[in-house]
Amino acid sequence: MKQPGFFDFKERLARLSELGDQFEAFSRTVDFEAFRPDLDKVQAYADGGKGGRPQFDPVLMFKILVIQTLNNLFDERTEYLINAPLSFMRFLGLGLSDRGPDAKTVWLFHERLTQAGAIDVLFNRFDATLRNAGYLLMSGQILDVTLVVAPMQWNTNDEKTDLREGRIPQDWQDKPSKLSHKDEHARWPLKFAQARRQEGGTIPSTNLSILFFGYKSHISIDRKFRLIRKCKTTDAAAVDGARLREGLLDKTNTVSMVWTDTVYRSKANEDFRKKQGFVSKEHRKKPYLKPMPRHIQRSNAGKSVIRSRVEHFFADQKSQTGLFARTVGIARATMRIGLANIVYNMRRFLLLERINAFA
Numbered sequence: 043m044k045q046p047g048f049f050d051f052k053e054r055l056a057r058l059s060e061l062g063d064q065f066e067a068f069s070r071t072v073d074f075e076a077f078r079p080d081l082d083k084v085q086a087y088a089d090g091g092k093g094g095r096p097q098f099d100p101v102l103m104f105k106i107l108v109i110q111t112l113n114n115l116f117d118e119r120t121e122y123l124i125n126a127p128l129s130f131m132r133f134l135g136l137g138l139s140d141r142g143p144d145a146k147t148v149w150l151f152h153e154r155l156t157q158a159g160a161i162d163v164l165f166n167r168f169d170a171t172l173r174n175a176g177y178l179l180m181s182g183q184i185l186d187v188t189l190v191v192a193p194m195q196w197n198t199n200d201e202k203t204d205l206r207e208g209r210i211p212q213d214w215q216d217k218p219s220k221l222s223h224k225d226e227h228a229r230w231p232l233k234f235a236q237a238r239r240q241e242g243g244t245i246p247s248t249n250l251s252i253l254f255f256g257y258k259s260h261i262s263i264d265r266k267f268r269l270i271r272k273c274k275t276t277d278a279a280a281v282d283g284a285r286l287r288e289g290l291l292d293k294t295n296t297v298s299m300v301w302t303d304t305v306y307r308s309k310a311n312e313d314f315r316k317k318q319g320f321v322s323k324e325h326r327k328k329p330y331l332k333p334m335p336r337h338i339q340r341s342n343a344g345k346s347v348i349r350s351r352v353e354h355f356f357a358d359q360k361s362q363t364g365l366f367a368r369t370v371g372i373a374r375a376t377m378r379i380g381l382a383n384i385v386y387n388m389r390r391f392l393l394l395e396r397i398n399a400f401a
Contacts, residue, residue, distance in 0.1 A: 055128060064392075065133035068108070071392050074101050076171055077164060084158045085151070098143050103151040104164075105134055106143065108388070111381045114364035117145035117152075156373050161380035165273065168384055172269060172391060179292055180266035182299035182323075185306065186352040187282045188360075190275075190379060192228045192256035192367040227372035228256050229279035254278055257367055257375045261383065262290045263352055265297070269390055270355070270383050275376040282306065287314045299323050301349045323348075359386055 059066055081100035109130060110120045124130050124142045136142055143151075155161065201211045205226055214221040231254055258280055262272040272290045282305045291300060300315065301323040315322050325342050328334045334342075359365050363382050367375040 055132060063129045063132075065109070065129050067392050068388060069133055071395055072168075072388050073171060074105060077101060077104055077167055080160060080163045080167055084154050084160050098147065098151075100151075102134055103143065103148070106148055107152060107155075107381055108385055109133070110148070111363055111378075111385045112389075114366070117149045120148055121145040152377065156377040159373075161377050161384075165380055165384055168387060169269075169271065172387065175391070175395075177267045177269060177391070177394065179264045179271055179295035180297065181295075182265045182297040182301065182348075183262050183271065183292060183295050184265060184301045184349055184352045185260070185262050185286060185290055186303065186349070186356070187258050187260045187285070187305075188356045189231075189254050189278055190257045190259050190365055190367050190375070191254060192225060192369075192375065194255050195225055195228065197224075223370065225370045227277050227375070228367075229277040230255050231278045257372065257379070258282070259365075259379045259383075260285045260290060261352070261355070262292065263355060264295060265301070265348065265351070267390070267394060268351055268355065269387050271295075273380065273383050275372065275379050277372065283308050283311060286311050291315075291318065291320060293318065301345060303349070325349075355386065362389075 078101055081104055085097065085100040106120060106124060109124065115123065121144050124134060204211045210226060214224055256278050258276050258278050260274040260276065261270050263269060264271055271292050274285055274288060274290060276285065286306050287310070298319055299321045304325045304327045307324050312322065323345055325345055326338050359382055363385060365382050367378055369375055369378055
């Protein structure tokens with residue numbers, strides 16, 4: 043076996059580019075330096091005069107979180123991979139002789155961003171980049187929500203009662219190590235699904251009820267470019283319809299129409315939309331024990347064609363990034379889901395730029 047040389051390394055990188063290195067496209071299209079002012083505010087740099095190892099560049103650390111989110115990686119697996127594939131090393135700007143951060147460093151950086159509540163700032167920073175690139179909010183907006191599963195918690199009935207009333211169980215307070223592994227914010231909601239027709243053609247008299255444990259990701263996308271413009275994370279038991287009035291609508295959209303599911307239909311939401319100047323395009327429910335009128339069926343079908351675009355986003359996010367809240371607490375879940383939303387917008391931005399280049 044011959045000794046590898048410098049040109050062998052360059053040829054291997056060139057071959058990765060020919061095969062379509064996604065991270066090279068990220069570096070070429072996304073201006074990660076735009077995040078630096080916000081990351082510098084969070085990253086507390088150590089004073090070199092006090093000794094200690096200097097901290098890693100915050101933009102490099104943020105890129106690691108992008109890699110971690112896009113590939114659904116644990117911290118330990120992230121540490122291994124940023125020192126293995128050449129595509130990851132090139133994306134991070136690391137050479138073969140450069141030392142990358144370990145799993146603990148990645149975790150600490152993630153925690154700093156979480157504790158500072160920086161995810162909203164970072165999301166808005168990239169949204170400003172999208173607007174500056176010409177991707178304004180156009181053609182109306184679509185709202186929807188999806189469940190994000192978290193590790194199950196096995197609690198007693200008394201503990202569940204305390205959590206629902208906003209109290210931390212006394213037994214947990216006396217055992218800090220146990221409290222650190224207990225998620226006091228995630229909830230168990232019931233999700234109802236319509237029972238499918240059986241082989242004989244009969245339909246079961248009862249529908250399906252499915253238990254979930256975790257959180258909800260509420261998003262609003264613009265109809266034109268299908269980019270996430272607003273997002274919010276709540277526990278899984280939160281009422282979906284009430285979130286519409288909590289900053290999920292953007293008045294800068296060029297069209298005032300808002301497409302939503304029937305869960306958002308309420309008098310409070312109708313009054314809010316009228317006051318804010320939005321036009322409702324909500325689905326209508328089927329009348330109880332009565333056939334759906336034909337004109338409402340046609341209206342719902344037309345709305346579904348448009349509203350289904352947000353379902354494509356959820357399917358892509360859960361299949362591509364394996365969206366799962368493996369953390370404890372709503373602050374970390376918000377960070378996890380927010381990173382997934384930023385990474386989705388980055389991937390969508392790459393696609394839009396590629397389409398425009400060939401237009």
